[in-house]
Amino acid sequence: RRQTCRAHKVCSACQLRFRPRPTTAHLASAMAAAAETAEVAVPAAVQLAAAAAAVGHPEATAAAVVPAATAALTATAAAGAGPAVVEGPGAQVVAWAESHGARVSRKVAFLQPGPHGDRCCMAASDIEETENLVALPRALAFETPPAQPLGVPPDLVALLLRVAEHEEVDRPAGRSLAVALMLHYERMKGDASEFAPYIDALPACFPTMPSWEAAGAGEGGDHAAEEGADAAELYRGTGVERLVEAGAALSGPEGVAMMREAIARLDQEGMFWHHALRSDDDSVLRWAAAAVQSRAHSSKRGATALVPLADSFNHSATNPNIELCERGDGFYVRALRPIKSGEELLLSYGPFSNAELLFNAGFTCERNPNDCLLLSRKDLVAAVGERWRARGEEAPKDLAARCELLTAGLPVPRLTAAAPLLGGAVPAEVVSALAGLSLDAETWREASLRAEASGKLVGIRERWASGGTAAEQLRGEVLSTLQVLVDGRLAPRYRTPLAEDRARLEAASAALASSPEGACDAVTVRQLRRLNILRARIGERRVLESLGATLAARLRPRPAEVPLPEAKRPRVQLGSSPTADASASVSCSPHDSAP
Numbered sequence: 001r002r003q004t005c006r007a008h009k010v011c012s013a014c015q016l017r018f019r020p021r022p023t024t025a026h027l028a029s030a031m032a033a034a035a036e037t038a039e040v041a042v043p044a045a046v047q048l049a050a051a052a053a054a055v056g057h058p059e060a061t062a063a064a065v066v067p068a069a070t071a072a073l074t075a076t077a078a079a080g081a082g083p084a085v086v087e088g089p090g091a092q093v094v095a096w097a098e099s100h101g102a103r104v105s106r107k108v109a110f111l112q113p114g115p116h117g118d119r120c121c122m123a124a125s126d127i128e129e130t131e132n133l134v135a136l137p138r139a140l141a142f143e144t145p146p147a148q149p150l151g152v153p154p155d156l157v158a159l160l161l162r163v164a165e166h167e168e169v170d171r172p173a174g175r176s177l178a179v180a181l182m183l184h185y186e187r188m189k190g191d192a193s194e195f196a197p198y199i200d201a202l203p204a205c206f207p208t209m210p211s212w213e214a215a216g217a218g219e220g221g222d223h224a225a226e227e228g229a230d231a232a233e234l235y236r237g238t239g240v241e242r243l244v245e246a247g248a249a250l251s252g253p254e255g256v257a258m259m260r261e262a263i264a265r266l267d268q269e270g271m272f273w274h275h276a277l278r279s280d281d282d283s284v285l286r287w288a289a290a291a292v293q294s295r296a297h298s299s300k301r302g303a304t305a306l307v308p309l310a311d312s313f314n315h316s317a318t319n320p321n322i323e324l325c326e327r328g329d330g331f332y333v334r335a336l337r338p339i340k341s342g343e344e345l346l347l348s349y350g351p352f353s354n355a356e357l358l359f360n361a362g363f364t365c366e367r368n369p370n371d372c373l374l375l376s377r378k379d380l381v382a383a384v385g386e387r388w389r390a391r392g393e394e395a396p397k398d399l400a401a402r403c404e405l406l407t408a409g410l411p412v413p414r415l416t417a418a419a420p421l422l423g424g425a426v427p428a429e430v431v432s433a434l435a436g437l438s439l440d441a442e443t444w445r446e447a448s449l450r451a452e453a454s455g456k457l458v459g460i461r462e463r464w465a466s467g468g469t470a471a472e473q474l475r476g477e478v479l480s481t482l483q484v485l486v487d488g489r490l491a492p493r494y495r496t497p498l499a500e501d502r503a504r505l506e507a508a509s510a511a512l513a514s515s516p517e518g519a520c521d522a523v524t525v526r527q528l529r530r531l532n533i534l535r536a537r538i539g540e541r542r543v544l545e546s547l548g549a550t551l552a553a554r555l556r557p558r559p560a561e562v563p564l565p566e567a568k569r570p571r572v573q574l575g576s577s578p579t580a581d582a583s584a585s586v587s588c589s590p591h592d593s594a595p
Helices: 002-006 024-037 044-056 062-079 091-099 154-164 171-192 196-201 212-217 221-227 231-235 239-245 253-266 283-295 354-361 377-390 399-406 428-438 441-454 460-465 469-493 498-513 522-555 580-585
Strands: 108-113 119-123 132-137 304-306 322-327 330-335
Touching (some): 154 253, 171 196, 239 354, 253 283, 377 399, 377 469, 428 460, 428 469, 469 522
Antiparallel strands (some): 108 119, 132 330
């Protein structure tokens, strides 16, 4: 509270008593008074600054602040620099950020209304390549401890650092969990929070994020009741279901339970989360978790960062025109190319598939080149075991333990439609895992002994990536296992024909196109959910088709080579260097070797 007080330097009474931060209602009333006292049209950002001064300090009236602010604004605009002039929904957040040292370009219109209740950021005027649009101090971001956000008590940051580094919590999940708890704490403070203007601008709910019950258990529940009897069936087999099974949802039941357990364990005395504010209702915790899961970025040092203003830009998988950069002192948004006025500003969140985007943020792209097939470790073990049995051999009993060792520390395995097949469509880590699972017991024992000595499993990749007959045989075994995985494990997931899914997608797109512009009612939300899961489903099936065709071509038996008659055999010129293939099919007569 003293820090908040000292920020009001014009008020001499600040050192004697605390004046609470004005509420949104107070600011709105003061903004109206500021507009009435101004002789000229005053931008919303200036009205907000004048209102804050008026309600926070009796000595600073709106009549005194508005003319001075307008004159300063005119001078800085003539010089082509200065604070952003933002009108509309984003004005309050921009004014708050600038009051704490952020620099925001006047060429960006934040939080503009989009179709179906979405919000977007537009270019208010032409933007040059590499032009900086946002520069935000690090203290204005919710970031994994030990980062110190504005107004968050250091003692709480120290407690949340224990959450981020907790041994029983997966490290990436722990980093995001700490940020979600920080956001939840600041939201509970209400208008006393330094982040109140930013928190007020966040979505009140996240209705298009999938229902974990329908996506995971497949029983439908409320999700199926709202969207139709086949809603749960659409999620079955997709990457969304795989992610739910892996427990990767911060806003899912497991993540919310972890937040509740962390609060009870770290704050037993109720210093930060008062016992009276704790209840059995998980909706408040789930909101904070969903906000972090859908809007946070990964920083260079591996932390999770919820960056105000930067989290307002939508995603593009194919044509982003801005990028988020990070330096020691903060976060920056800059243009990647020249941008015309009226063009939407789009950021790339990363190479995520539609299933991952839907799972994390509740949206999909119409055509996503990053679509993939997400695998579970059970899929790998089952495919390898089936391949062992197809060779007439008993599968090793330690396949599950092998898989844990081979995939330790790796993200969820995935298959894509990229080239080449091994090392491209099938990442090198997945190829190494399949190769390690295919080794006989003696060879695996040798690799395990070397792993115990060196602390890590090495040499598996060299076994399939090198030359020689043994490596070629191992690659062939990996290809055969992949065919079992694709045809025997992945294809049966999708119980409906692809043509039926495409017809459903066309119907969902037509229904959404016929809804009123800007509508965000329950019917529109159900249509969006259906459209999103169908996009993810069809994208995965495209990858499945491509992989199946490639594997079939690679494993198709080659026709036997018919030897050419002696008279038709090509002759090798003296001094030439025949290739390996030519040397295998061309023989030289004694006359060819004459000097």
